[in-house]
Amino acid sequence: MTDICFTPARKLAQLIRARKLSATEVMKAFIAQIERVNPKVNAIVTFLPEQALKQAKAFDKSKAKPGSLAGLPIAYKDNVPTRGIRTTSGSPIYKDHVPNEDHLIVERLTAAGAITLGKTNLPEFAAGSHTYNLVFGATLNPYDLGRSAGGSSGGAAAAVACGMLPFADGGDLAASLRNPGNFCNVVGLRPTPGRVPQWPSPNAWNTLGVLGPIARTVSDAAFLLAAMAGPDRRAPTSIAEPGKIFSASLARSFKKTKIAWSRNLGGLPVDPRVTAVLEKQRKVFTDLGCIVEEAEPDFSGATEAFETMRAVAFVQNYGELVKTRRREVKDSIIWNVEQGLKLTTEQIARADSLRNAIYQRMRVFLERYEFLLCPVNQVVPFPAEIEYPTLIDGVKMDNYLDWMKSCYYITVTSHPAISVPAGFTADAPPLPVGLQIVGRYRDDFGVLQLAHAFEQETRAWRQRPPIAID
Secondary structure (H helix, E strand, O other): OHHHHOOOHHHHHHHHHOOOOOHHHHHHHHHHHHHHHHHHHOOEEEEOHHHHHHHHHHHHHOOOOOOOOOOOEEEEEOOOOEOOEOOOOOOHHHOOOOOOOOOHHHHHHHHOOOEEEEEEOOOHHHOOOOOEEOOOEEOEEOOEEEEEOOOOOHHHHHHHHOOOOOEEEEEEOOOOOHHHHHHHOOEEEEOOOOOOOOOOOOOOOOOOOEEEEEEOOHHHHHHHHHHHOOOOOOOOOOOOOOHHHHHOOOOOOOOOOEEEEOOOOOOOOOOHHHHHHHHHHHHHHHHOOOEEEEOOOOOOOHHHHHHHHHHHHHHHHHHHHHHHOHHHOOHHHHHHHHHHHOOOHHHHHHHHHHHHHHHHHHHHHHHHOOEEEEEOOOOOOOEOOOOOOOEEOOEEOOOOOHHHHHHHHHHHHOOOEEEEEEEEOOOOOOOEEEEEEEEOOOOHHHHHHHHHHHHHHHOHHHOOOHHHHO
16 A cells, blocks of 8 residues: 555556556555544545545446546645635634535646545644644644644645555645645656646735645646646636646757856855855766756845735735734735835835846847756754744844745746755654755746756655654
8 A cells, every 4th residue: 555655656647547547446556545644644535435435436437438537636735725625724723614616726627537535634734834723733744743844834744745545636835835745755846837727816916826736746846737737728827838838758968068056045044054054965967967056046126026025915815804804814914914004105116126127137148058956945844833933044034024034035037946855854853855946937847847857866755754654
């Protein structure tokens, strides 16, 4: 059973399509793994084994040609609407909420053959990069149960790391695909905005937050992205290219490819343990034939732009709840809404101008270098009992967003970025550290290719959490 759960998703789908494994066998294996491991990490918060097993049996009896995902299980992040299935957003206000329609990605992945097995945990309204809420509690890091699994897609990342799911969906505004990928030793890809369309959405024109895949390998992330991506008229910012472009081989020569290497993105505080792990991996890229130089673009104004645009979005998304049900909303969301309400039109206009300038500087920078390599997070997984790190390498954090700058700087640029496992610290137990690879605008495939080449050399993803295999 455990062998099935840790078989790459792409291979599992091939075996099911070839009738060498049944979808029922695969589903039973994942159900058993969830029943055994989930009580330790609290990653799956709504669990539907009977429904999923029934659908797997129906899949095996069907004579129709299977879709690309071929009956594989998936559990959606608990803010993704699933028709007839509880979707709480981690909020006591919505603890019994059952949507009457599916999100666009649920439609797509179901059409591709995925079978819904449940929902994954997240912070309240996906706010913050530590997965904890008052409805379900905290998701714990599978490599150290006293630490955070990251967030906001922490339940998804922990479930994939533990072999409870072959892959998962996630969302990323500040860091929410990359942070949990980094903390849980899995892959988290933040695609270019519009690559994976969003519907329903409170603002169809907002391109700060994106959806993307989480998987144990880069190949499996590309496999899931191929089913998630592609245009949709309900999402006016969606990119016209079809998802099938991500089904191509990730193999590529990187000889003489120019790469920028940044230890701290221009002076951000970084835990020395993170730096120590990443510096050991720099040689991998020279061995691949890359030309590696120390450099980073100018991120001036990134904090102002991000905090302003995020605050505006929080007013739009949660302003009415804060006004009418304030006592039921967590403090960090109230703070973010209130920051938005204080903004002037001049400040909002300035944030748009800053974002435009940062995008253009990154574009020009990546005309010289094809990729930027940098830390995913400035810290290692932190204790689960705290909401967020308040001090990094002796530098005080001003708010609950400050410790995520190494990710949200990249968010502001709109360029695609991936977190790929890079190694482990010398702590006991060892803690995962990921590398962030940023690519040219809309070159999501190139980012996947370089991450795949790196992954093939390091094999850090093969180090499974002990609780998942005991």
